[in-house]
Amino acid sequence: MSTPRARIVPLFIPHAGCPHDCVFCDQRRISGQTAPVTAADVERTLSALTGKGYELAYYGGSFTALPVEEQESLLDAAQPFLRDGTLRALRVSTRPDAIDLSALVRLRAAGVETVELGAQSMDDAVLRAGGRGHGAADTERAARLVRDGGFHLILQMMTGLPGATPESDLDTARRLIALRPDGVRIYPTVILRDTPLEALWKSGRYREHTVEDAVSLCARLLPLFEAAGVPVIRLGLNPTEGLSRGGVVGGAYHPAFGELVLSRVWLERARRLLHGAQPGERLTLGVCKNRISQLTGQGRSNLRALETEFQLASLRVVGVDLPDMELRVMQDT
Ligand code: SF4
Numbered sequence: 001m002s003t004p005r006a007r008i009v010p011l012f013i014p015h016a017g018c019p020h021d022c023v024f025c026d027q028r029r030i031s032g033q034t035a036p037v038t039a040a041d042v043e044r045t046l047s048a049l050t051g052k053g054y055e056l057a058y059y060g061g062s063f064t065a066l067p068v069e070e071q072e073s074l075l076d077a078a079q080p081f082l083r084d085g086t087l088r089a090l091r092v093s094t095r096p097d098a099i100d101l102s103a104l105v106r107l108r109a110a111g112v113e114t115v116e117l118g119a120q121s122m123d124d125a126v127l128r129a130g131g132r133g134h135g136a137a138d139t140e141r142a143a144r145l146v147r148d149g150g151f152h153l154i155l156q157m158m159t160g161l162p163g164a165t166p167e168s169d170l171d172t173a174r175r176l177i178a179l180r181p182d183g184v185r186i187y188p189t190v191i192l193r194d195t196p197l198e199a200l201w202k203s204g205r206y207r208e209h210t211v212e213d214a215v216s217l218c219a220r221l222l223p224l225f226e227a228a229g230v231p232v233i234r235l236g237l238n239p240t241e242g243l244s245r246g247g248v249v250g251g252a253y254h255p256a257f258g259e260l261v262l263s264r265v266w267l268e269r270a271r272r273l274l275h276g277a278q279p280g281e282r283l284t285l286g287v288c289k290n291r292i293s294q295l296t297g298q299g300r301s302n303l304r305a306l307e308t309e310f311q312l313a314s315l316r317v318v319g320v321d322l323p324d325m326e327l328r329v330m331q332d333t
Contacts, residue, residue: 007054008091011037011045013061020095021131023162023196024189036070039077046078052085055113062118063092064103075110082111089113093156097134099142104149114152116185117142121161121168122175129163131196136175143179154233155181159217160189160209160252162200166217173221177228184225185234188214188252190243198249211260214252219264235261259294266295267302269327271309279311284330289319295327 014036018025037058046056056078063071081087091114092107099117107115121127122136139155146153155176159169176184189209191197200206218235225232236257237243243253254260270285277283287295296303296317307315322328 008057009045009049009054010057010059011042012059013037013063013066018062018065020133021196022133023129023131023200024158024192026192026195037074039073042074042077046081046086049081049086053088054086055089055091056081056087057091057093059093059116061093062095062098064094064107065098068106071106075106075112078111087111091116091152091154093118093154095134096138096142099145101145104145104151107151108149112151114154114182115146116154116156117146118156119143119172119176120156120158121164122172123164123168126161126163126168130158130161140179143181147180152182153179154183154185155179156185156187158187158189159214159221162197162206166220169217170220170224173224177225177230181230183231183233186218186221186232187234187237188218188257190237190248190253191250192243193247193249201250208250209252211252211254211257214257215260215264218261219268222261222265234258260298262294263297263302266291266327267297267305270295270302270306273327273329274306274310274312277310277312280313281310282314283312283316285315285317286320286322286328286330287317288322288324288326291324292317292319 042056046054058074063074066074075090078087078090082090090107090110090112092112093116096117096119099115104115117139119136119139120130120132122139124135127135143153143155157169157172157176173184189197191201191208197206201208214236222232222235237253239255266287273285274283285295297305303315303317306312318330320328320330
């Protein structure tokens with residue numbers, strides 16, 4: 001089952017007041033500066049929509065960790081818009097340890113269809129080092145409750161957190177797959193200004209997860225999820241998600257991160273396909289048209305790397321009538 005695609009209307013719940021201490025979070029800097037989203041804001045946002053069938057998403061915080069009255073007020077504000085068809089459903093993101101049966105009953109009754117859990121890692125040592133305040137067992141328990149409650153389950157993971165290794169991140173991916181989510185979001189760790197992570201990094205106690213580290217790791221994660229039939233619905237932080245306010249000082253931030261990863265995945269595929277190519281050959285790779293730029297790489301980087309590695313006289317790409325993810329060596333004419 002894949003999560004139905006709907007036009008999502010995101011409303012970001014401010015982090016202010018969160019009692020947790022995640023090292024990568026910039027909540028200290030923004031707390032007190034961001035007004036809470038109110039029922040009136042919800043009403044104003046939804047009234048301005050034209051058309052039907054939207055999905056309202058409460059993102060950016062731990063929805064079910066808000067005081068119950070606040071949750072109810074935000075959920076209630078959406079009800080008239082569910083009744084008149086402007087909204088087809090709601091979704092929320094939250095922490096695994098903020099999920100219990102009563103929270104799910106409340107969400108279900110209010111028309112929430114999708115619950116996103118910030119798992120981040122399934123390695124307890126990494127969760128501890130990241131100050132997450134929950135363990136992998138919380139994620140397993142919450143995921144089961146969400147799925148058993150009939151919700152779509154989306155899991156979020158981070159790569160390159162303090163204490164993580166490529167192997168522990170790959171293991172996290174395998175353990176998330178075992179929870180049978182309807183989709184995952186992968187967020188490589190970004191160092192934001194004025195966060196505990198920035199201090200750890202500056203004092204030499206954290207090695208930065210570079211864009212290159214994250215691209216090469218995510219190019220291994222993607223095929224794992226793909227083989228398991230789990231859609232990766234986001235790769236890298238959305239450039240609009242508060243980054244301009246937070247100020248990126250390091251880490252794996254790139255506005256086109258997803259494209260970089262897909263391009264690397266194609267490079268690896270082409271590398272396997274060209275295994276055994278003879279030096280001096282002139283070769284042409286065929287791929288469906290909308291994958292040409294990913295296979296070619298930025299500034300022909302993939303083709304140049306392959307030409308050098310296999311000592312080819314030339315390598316080019318043509319768009320052909322092939323299934324989406326297929327790649328073939330074409331007969332040169
Ligand atoms: S990332 Fe951590 S500290 Fe920041 S709002 Fe979420 S739970 Fe709280």
